Amino acid sequence: MSQITVIYGSTTGTTQSAAERIAQKLNARCVDIASAKAEDLQTPVLVLGTSTWGFGDLQDDWMSAEKLLQDADLSGKKTAFFGFGDQSGFGDTFVDAMGILCQTALEKGAILIGKTSTEGYSYGASRAEIDGEFCGLALDDANQPEMTDARIDAWTEQLLKEIG
Template identity: 30%
Template sequence: MAVGIYFATTTGKTEDIAERLHGLLSGVNSPKDLADISDVSEFNDLDGIICGIPTWNTGADSERSGTAWDSMLEDIGGLSLGGKKVAIFGLGDSSTYTENFCDAMEELHSYFKKAGATMVGYVGKGSYTFEESKSVVGDSFCGLPLDEDSESDLTDERLENWSKQLKGELGF
C-alpha cells in the first residue's frame, strides 16, 4: 500500500502540519512540496493520497488556495484515479476569515472526485467556530480543517484523531 502526502504552502504552516501528520502515520511516504513537482501523473503510482492546502484567495470561487495547487487542478481532474483513496486537510483562520474558512479544500476535493477518486477523511463541523465554509459538504467538512492562527492549541488532538480515522479509511 503506497500512500503519499503532498502539500503547498505560502508561509510554511501547511508544510509543518504535513510533517507532523507524517510522524503520526508510519509507512507513509515523506511529504512532498507540490511546488517541486512538475507533473501530477505520479499520483497514478499511489494507492492513497493525502493533500494539504491552505486558503489565501478569500472569497474566490476558483483558484481559492493561491498556491501551486491552483495551477494543478485541471491536470488532477484529467487523471483516472478510480480505486484510489484521497484525503484532504486544509489550513485556514476561522476567526479572521470566518465566512470563508478553509474554502480551498472543497475545490481540490471536487477535482479529485472528477478524476474518480474515493474521497475519505471527512470531519464533523461540531468542534469548529465559523460562519461559513465552501468546504462543508452535506453535514461535514470534506476533509480536516486546521487553524494554526486562532486555534493552534486544538491541532494536536485534531491531527491525532484524523490520523486514526485515516488508518481505518485508507486501510493501512
C-alpha cells in the first residue's frame, strides 16, 4: 500500500485531472472524496485537493464529506493541499476552499507541507494565504492554464523532498 494518498473533490474534472497527475508523480493512491472512507485518511502523507466555488466555497463533494475530515485524527500526518480558483473573476476568494481544507486539517493535528509562493498570481485576498505564502499549490485554469503542468511538476518535486 502506498504511503501517500491524494484525495480530491472535482465537479468539472479539472481537479480530478490534476489529482491524477499529482498521484502519478508521487506514486500515490488517488481517491475521489465522494467515495472516500475513513481508512483513506490513514496513510502517513495526505494530499488534499479541491476547487473553489461561488464566493469562496468548498467543492460540493468536500462539503458532503465534512464529517469524514472532522472525525479524522491527522496528528503527525504530513499533509499538502492543492486548489483551483479564478484569480481574475473571484480575486477576493482565490483558492479559499484550499484554505478551508488546510485550516480544518491543521485543527485535526496535521503537519503542513507544500507551501508555495504567491508570486506570479494577481488576486485580492485568499484564505489559503498564510504568512505571505499559499498553504499549498494554487492553480488557475481559467487564467493561467499554460502554467498548470509546470506548477504541478515543480510542486511534486518539492513535496518529495519535504516528505523525505
